[in-house]
Amino acid sequence: MRAEATTPAKGRGRPSIVDAMAISEAAIALWHEHGYANTGWREISDATGVSTRTLMRHFSSRAELAWIGVQPATERMAAAAPLVPLDIPLGDALRQLISASVTRDPKVTALGPDFFSLVSSEPEIAALAPSAHNPWIAEVASFIAARRPDLPPAITRAIATAYQSALFAALTEWAENGDTRAGDAVDTVDAMLAHLGLLGE
Known part of the structure; x- marks a missing residue:
């Protein structure tokens, strides 16, 4: 599981830093409010200010976010x-x-x-x-x-x-x-x- 609190992005271009714990907390709150099936990468991106592309590069699945802690x-x-x-x-x-x-x-x-x-x-x-x-x-x-x-x-x-x-x-x-x-x-x-x-x- 990739669960580092701050994770450098891989690939070309300027590295990004992702606060994995903050994203996990936001995702759990969203899932509780709107349901897991109704809350995808776009909604998590909107709530955290991290692009969907970056989220999907750092985390293999939405479910992984639940276990960051x-x-x-x-x-x-x-x-x-x-x-x-x-x-x-x-x-x-x-x-x-x-x-x-x-x-x-x-x-x-x-x-x-x-x-x-x-x-x-x-x-x-x-x-x-x-x-x-x-x-x-x-x-x-x-x-x-x-x-x-x-x-x-x-x-x-x-x-x-x-x-x-x-x-x-x-x-x-x-x-x-x-x-x-x-x-x-x-x-x-x-x-x-x-x-x-x-x-x-």
Whole structure:
């Protein structure tokens, strides 16, 4: 998935810079208001001021725009990894790590219900979930492997995938429980992960 926050355009001519996160936020808001099927590249272009040609050069599909937030989440987690104490159980370490991947940005928080509604109702968007989350899962698997080198790669990947599912479930529940501005997604995720005993620790 091409999900860089700013992406240099490819091809001839002067490079352009695209704020992928801003485009994603605009697209999600438009899809919520007008429907995914009724909102194409032209409408997203009109809302963002980025030409349709540029949008289509940077993003392989409209559905890709829904998942732009996974990359910054992965980057937040990577930045937090060295700060997680080495002397705590792996389950607690993963709880800290994964909670750090969740943003408190109010703009993103406000779009939470719209995003999860789209994922549950639009097959084209939902179909990209596995590939969109691959970098996030790889980051968690790498973190597990560094702390538990005795575990086979397939096991670290399986545990990371389970934690991704738990994260998504927690965020879905948070988004569906009314006014998200009154709650904190990070706290919801932290509480969900506190109940996980996947590692038997």
